[in-house]
Amino acid sequence: MGADPREFIRKKAAELGFDACRFASAADPWSAGERLAHFVEAGRHGDMGWMETTLERRAHPTAMWDGARTAIVLGMNYGPDADPLPALADRSKGYISVYARGDDYHEVIKGRLKQLAGQVSARQKALGQTPEVKVFVDTAPLMEKPLAQRAGLGWQGKHTNLLSREHGNWLFLGVILSGADYTPDAAEAEHCGSCTACLTACPTDAFPAPFQIDARRCLSYLTIEYAGPWPEEFRIAAGARIYGCDDCLGACPWNKFARAAHEMRLKPRPELEAPPLADLVALDDAAFRALFAKSPIKRIGRDRFVRNVLYAIGNSGDPSLIAAAELRLDDPGPVVRDAAAWAIRRLAG
Structure with missing residues (x-):
């Protein structure tokens, strides 16, 4: 053989x-x-x-x-x-998904x-x-x-x-x-048991049932795939999340066996681990592209990203960020202007 x-x-x-x-x-x-x-x-x-x-x-x-x-x-x-x-x-810093x-x-x-x-x-x-x-x-x-x-x-x-x-x-x-036939390996069985940690961790109740997801309620979908203004309930639920969401992943007990990444290109850039919202909201298109060169964030575009940042500013509870949000009231992007007005109203009470 x-x-x-x-x-x-x-x-x-x-x-x-x-x-x-x-x-x-x-x-x-x-x-x-x-x-x-x-x-x-x-x-x-x-x-x-x-x-x-x-x-x-x-x-x-x-x-x-x-x-x-x-x-x-x-x-x-x-x-x-x-x-x-x-x-x-820390609501003054933006949360970017680990990936x-x-x-x-x-x-x-x-x-x-x-x-x-x-x-x-x-x-x-x-x-x-x-x-x-x-x-x-x-x-x-x-x-x-x-x-x-x-x-x-x-x-x-x-x-x-x-x-x-x-x-x-x-x-x-x-x-x-x-196109070749290789001997298949054994499939993996499901090992979730009675645990529901991922379901209860979701900040927007995006799981209508175990093993099912409604993307329309998922913060990963909203921050990345959805281009328009969000319903208010999701803006508030997003907290500091400005790109993606790790709640259901991070809550899983199986992570006790996880190890840190060894591939250097997948390790976090220091500037993306806890970026200050005040810095991110000031990004124009050129600065956005420069900051996120070689990053998956680049593909969503500056307007969608700054919209997310403004929602996080609205959730920050920090009135000192009102001035930063006001600078976006005349932004060329309508979704950015809408988010800026919402953030100011929320911070002003």
């Missing part, structure tokens, strides 16, 4: 900085596509119209590429050095995936085999989390995110689809 070809791939993945590498069938039937269809039919995707337009392609890996036989699922740990949630208590404090993980992981895919292809050619490979990060219409559970990297918890007994809730995913 020849050597297991998966061991070569696991070894190369580890050399490239991946913390997990497992294999799943990309061709077997699954129920994830049906669950996604119900999510979209219920309107829980909010303004993310791309979820509707790509629904058919997302339904199954072979709907996007009919030659897919195996999913090589990679995980890279981005765990924080400590529990990030206590930082929310966005370093370089854009899409770029970090995509580059490593391409390297690994190239090594896999080269080895297959040396053996006289020529199956295709394709790489995916979460910008493509592929459901990585169900594939990761099928491959045994972890399971989708009651908060719908992937969590792991090894890495807690802090794991970036990438996938290489291959």
